[in-house]
Amino acid sequence: MKILIIQQKMIGDVLTSSILFKAIKDEYPNAELHYLINTHTFSVVENNPFIDKFIFFTKKAESNKKEFYRLIKSVKKEKFDVVIDVYSKLSSNIITLFSGAKTKISYYKYYTTSIYNHNIKRKLTTATKAGLAIEHRLQLLKPLGINKTSEIPKIFISKKEIENSQSFLEESGINFDQSLYMISVLGSSLNKTYPFKYIAKVIDTVVEETNGQILFNYIPNQLTEAKTIYNLCKPKSQKHILFDVFGESLRDFLAITYHCDALIGNEGGAINMAKALNINTFAIFSPWIDTTTWGTFENHHHINVHLKHYKPELYSDKIEKDMKKESLKLYEAFKPEFFIEKLKTFLN
Incomplete structure (x- = not known):
């Protein structure tokens, strides 16, 4: 059996969808499994022993019709028995x-049911952690x-x-006899970034409680924002x-994070990657992101905090996504004082 799994775009999505490969190999060890992903997301699935081959949705294929057509032809040439489209957008539909x-x-x-033999309805409530x-x-x-x-x-x-x-x-001066913490100081966008003055208070708390060493997770074009924090x-x-x-690269970040005691800060790809490295996490969720979906495997090793936990009245008759336009205003209401004691317990 030859199977293609499609998951384009975000790094966190590509990592999360990689669970399908082990699950399939456990049941069908001789299955040949291919993964179609965007080129920039490869680092989180590199060396995955359950994936037999990668197909890359390049920037050219994204912007050029001829390149996209070539990609379609190369997929058809593989003669897959099964295609699992996790991405489920226009390009993957085609x-x-x-x-x-x-x-x-x-x-x-409803508008893509004719394309697929099996159209799976998402559950509304979670059954597990x-x-x-x-x-x-x-x-x-x-x-x-x-x-x-x-x-x-x-x-x-x-x-x-490693x-x-x-x-x-x-x-670089790191002492492995002392605790080491990676701080996710910036989210992937402004509406997923905890206010700078608040994340600074979080960092102050980490230092006060642990006397540990702090690393910032940022990329070169975020230097100004990171320096402000x-x-x-x-x-x-x-x-x-x-x-x-x-x-210097995503693989470098992963290898560095491997040595940390915990990753703390904005919920997003870095949190998901730390969990996949079996590193403790303390995730500060954006007010419009649903913890039921992305608050995976919460326990005393993986803590999630969300404004809804402390100010549920702000969400009366609304779901988190409805609050996206108000995220910056809601972030201001999400003060560190709400969860500082929880952070201290996590650190201890």
Whole structure:
């Protein structure tokens, strides 16, 4: 059996959907499994032993009709028996339609039911601690006779990457006899970024409670914003922040995070990656992001905090997505004082 799984766009989605490969291999160990993803997301699934081949949806294929047509032809040439379209948007609908696969599976949408043999309706409530992001994906395997409800995403870091990152951290002044924390200081967008003055208070608390070493997770084009947050921290905290110590690539970031005691800060891809590395996480959710879907595997190792937990009256007769336009105003109401004691307990 030859199966194609399609998951384009975001790194967190690509990582989360990678659970399907292990679940399938557990049931069908001889199945040949291909993963169609955007090129920039490869790092989170590199070295995954359950994926046999990658197909890349390049920027050219995204913007050029001829390149997109070539991609469709290359998919059809593979002669897949099954296509599982997790992405379920126009581009993946077209790829699936012309794939030639006899079995086509995706989520139910009234306007795409003619494309797929199996149109899976998403559940409204979660049945496990895995969260809906995990459970929804595993639902797509039911047509293959696979009835799992939980599977943990995993990132595979090589021994060489671990050794190289340890050497890099030691050369950068990191003392492995002290605790080390990665702070996700910035979200993927402004409406997913905890206010700078508030995240600075979170960092101050981490230093006060642990006397630990602090790394910032940011990329070069976020330097100005990251520096602003650094400057808002107390002078004592600044002495614990190794501001210029960060990974040059996503794989470098993953290898560095592997050595941390926890990743703390804005919920998003970095939190999901830390969980997949079996690193403790404390996630501060944007007011419009649903914890039921993305608050995966919550326990004392993985804590989620959300404005809705403290100000439920703000969400009366509304769901989180309805609050997207008001996210910046709601963030201002989401003061660190609400969850500081919970953070201290987590750190201890």
